[in-house]
Amino acid sequence: MKVIVPPIKSQGIKTKLVPWIMDLAPKVEGRWIEPFLGTGVVAFNSGHANALLNDTNPHIIRFYQGIKDGKITPQTVRTYLEKEGELLHNAGDSGYDHFRFIRDRFNEEGSPLDFLFLSRSGFNGMMRFSKKGNWNIPFCKKPNRFSPSYVTKIVNQVAKVSHVIQDGWDFRSDPFSEIIPLANKDDIIYCDPPYHGRYVDYYNGWTDEDEQKLYSLLKETEAKFVLSTWHHNNYRENKMINKFWNDFNVVTRDHYYHSGGKIKNRNTIVEALVFNFEVSDFDEHNHGVRHKKPVEQLEIFHGMKKDEKQNTISEEQLMEWTKSDNVFQDCQVDSPAKA
Numbered sequence: 001m002k003v004i005v006p007p008i009k010s011q012g013i014k015t016k017l018v019p020w021i022m023d024l025a026p027k028v029e030g031r032w033i034e035p036f037l038g039t040g041v042v043a044f045n046s047g048h049a050n051a052l053l054n055d056t057n058p059h060i061i062r063f064y065q066g067i068k069d070g071k072i073t074p075q076t077v078r079t080y081l082e083k084e085g086e087l088l089h090n091a092g093d094s095g096y097d098h099f100r101f102i103r104d105r106f107n108e109e110g111s112p113l114d115f116l117f118l119s120r121s122g123f124n125g126m127m128r129f130s131k132k133g134n135w136n137i138p139f140c141k142k143p144n145r146f147s148p149s150y151v152t153k154i155v156n157q158v159a160k161v162s163h164v165i166q167d168g169w170d171f172r173s174d175p176f177s178e179i180i181p182l183a184n185k186d187d188i189i190y191c192d193p194p195y196h197g198r199y200v201d202y203y204n205g206w207t208d209e210d211e212q213k214l215y216s217l218l219k220e221t222e223a224k225f226v227l228s229t230w231h232h233n234n235y236r237e238n239k240m241i242n243k244f245w246n247d248f249n250v251v252t253r254d255h256y257y258h259s260g261g262k263i264k265n266r267n268t269i270v271e272a273l274v275f276n277f278e279v280s281d282f283d284e285h286n287h288g289v290r291h292k293k294p295v296e297q298l299e300i301f302h303g304m305k306k307d308e309k310q311n312t313i314s315e316e317q318l319m320e321w322t323k324s325d326n327v328f329q330d331c332q333v334d335s336p337a338k339a
């Protein structure tokens with residue numbers, strides 16, 4: 001499956017898991033409903049003509065609504081990024097002066113193109129907002145971030161997404177509790193909520209009550225659903241699996257991610273998909289995965305000492321530091337944003 005990659009980035013992006021999710025999700029007559037849209041990568045690969053796509057982060061919804069309405073086009077994105085990229089290139093403090101200018105303008109005015117700029121020039125493609133709702137990810141420290149090839153890559157991503165978004169796609173910015181009850185028996189709901197016990201920010205607070213509410217709504221729904229969550233990592237298990245999600249079917253898969261640019265900064269987590277329908281020919285663990293060198297991978301991970309994993313700034317550290325309202329401006333990062 002060739003995955004359509006969205007122009008907006010975030011640490012929770014499910015790009016690598018899309019084929020697994022789409023293999024599991026049944027084809028339905030009704031709508032694709034996504035109460036926690038995020039970057040949109042799963043919806044953009046769902047292939048549905050009718051959809052209800054929602055996120056409490058209004059910047060995400062405004063961006064994709066702008067594409068649907070034809071206000072944001074590949075050409076407007078190119079013109080904008082070429083202009084702002086040039087200003088970034090020539091700005092003082094190795095480009096940081098212009099990054100701050102765009103960040104402050106975005107915090108004042110909330111322009112979708114400034115949102116795209118920050119998403120594509122922030123540290124490691126992360127998205128995070130402070131307690132006041134301000135952008136809270138530092139610059140990737142590459143004054144030449146918007147090189148001609150990078151601008152073209154983003155413009156192509158906008159072009160693909162504008163092609164995929166259909167007239168029958170409805171974008172909303174409401175709490176999930178107002179979206180799930182709108183589903184009927186012909187629809188499929190895909191839920192990717194903030195992970196319990198993990199990231200927290202202005203748009204991603206997630207409490208025990210939220211998880212309980214989500215469970216109750218999914219238990220009641222007549223629609224089919226697939227829920228993404230984490231199952232366990234090397235240090236702990238997700239207690240919500242036993243508390244709620246084992247009431248349904250659960251499949252799992254190993255997922256590797258990097259908290260820095262080096263191979264030794266690789267971490268692993270076991271992801272889960274929870275669902276309320278029957279499947280055949282679907283492996284309970286690592287469906288569709290072909291490990292080239294499983295033993296070597298295991299050794300790299302298990303042989304690591306704790307301090308070896310953290311010779312650069314990890315995403316967890318960054319998460320901790322950016323919890324305050326101080327925008328974290330001076331970190332030395334060595335891992336370029338992957339896009």
Ligand SMILES: C[S@@+](CC[C@H](N)C(=O)[O-])C[C@H]1O[C@@H](n2cnc3c(N)ncnc32)[C@H](O)[C@@H]1O
Binds near residue numbers: 010013015042056194
């Ligand atoms: C884990 S992310 C989704 C990632 C997405 N599947 C992707 O691949 O990019 C969770 C999203 O839920 C949104 N969100 C958090 N709390 C919410 C709530 N109560 N109702 C609706 N959306 C919420 C966040 O803004 C965030 O974009």
